Every structure is written in structure tokens, then in C-alpha cells.
Amino acid sequence: MFREVLAEVVDRTEGGIAALVMGMDGIAVEQYLKEDAQPFEVETIGMEYSVILRDICKASELVDGGVAREVTIQGEKLTTVIRLINEEYFMAIAIRPDGNFGKARYLLRTGASKLATELGA
């Protein structure tokens, strides 16, 4: 189930490299890496960002922006889109900078809502 959802998000996004479902504690539930992807430490990315994500949620609530639902980080070599599933879990996708960012967001949103039931949201 998890793997199927992740594979769909990555494979249908032009420039998609990898995706994962992870707990806020940085422990991955499942991950998927595209076959033609460069050797890539997807779990490391997720762990780094899970720390950041907690800060962001805290800050977003503090500043009255409401609960943070989606965070995008665009780097020179990689764009990462993070979507909260519930308070315990999030989903993230890494895409190439020239990848289809809009589609990644859309597929991540639909994927996250599929997994929400599974993860008891």
C-alpha cells in the first residue's frame, strides 16, 4: 500500500527521484527510489527535514499562520516537497530542479490523503 502510493507519486512526476513516508521522529515507514535515480540517500534527506519540519510547524502556529500543511525547499540540485499527513507522519518527494513541481505537489496531496486513513489520521 505505502510503496504503491509512493511509486505512483514518483513515477508520474516528471523529474521525480524519490519519495518517502516518515514519522516525525525521523524513522521511515516506507520509501521508494526511482530505478534510474542516482545513488541517493533518501532516508537521510527525510531525517534532516523531519527536524526542520517540527520547527516549521511550531513557528507557523506561533505566528498565527495555522498548522503548516506543506513545505517546499528549492535547492540548486534538488527540490523537496513535504506534506503533512497528520501530526505524526509526513510524506516527502525529491525532484530534480527542472522537474514538474506543480504535478509533484498535486500527486503528493492526493497520495497523502490516501495514506491518512491507513495511518489513522
Place this chain on the structure above:
Amino acid sequence: MFREVLAEVVDRTEGGIAALVMGMDGIAVEQYLKEDAQPFEVETIGMEYSVILRDICKASELVDGGVAREVTIQGEKLTTVIRLINEEYFMAIAIRPDGNFGKARYLLRTGASKLATELGA
């Protein structure tokens, strides 16, 4: 100069509320608040996010994603787009969740490149 650039970004973005130019130390260089905006602590937002931004830059470099250039945080009540100008300064815009996110990103990018010369990038 700063104020004109910020005003252009906010006023031309549907749903734009406020924008600022801030140092990584959390001290604002300039800020602009739309006249019809709710009372809104734009400087507080920037300070919160400047802390997060440093973490994000660090994490993005660590995970070989290259230097982070743009970060978007979508909350329930507010979307914030942050764009790095150089290593010392960033620009941020706050828009309503139903605002034109794509236009905010575009205007922020062009605005940041205008300010880059001014800020000695």
C-alpha cells in the same frame, strides 16, 4: 528602493498581505504591509522564519541538495514564500491561502534579483 520593490511584489500578487527584506540575524531592513491588511506582525513572521531558514540552508547543503534558494510554507491561514537574496539577506512574502502563489513566487524572484545588487550580492 527597498520599499518600492516590496510594494510591487505585494500589490501585484492577488492575496498578497505583506513582504519584507531581512538579514539572517532576524533584523528587518524594510517591510511593507498592504493597506487593507489585517493587523499583522510581519516582522515577527520574518524573525521566526529566519531561524528556520538557517536550519534549512544547513540541512539542504548537508543532503547535497545544493544551497537552498526558496522555501515555501503553506499553513492553514497563511502561505509564506521565502527567497534568499544572498548569504546575508532574504526576502519573504505572506499571502492568503487562496492567493496567487505562482505569481508571488515569480515576483519574489524578480524582486530579489533587483535587490541583490543593492545588497552587494
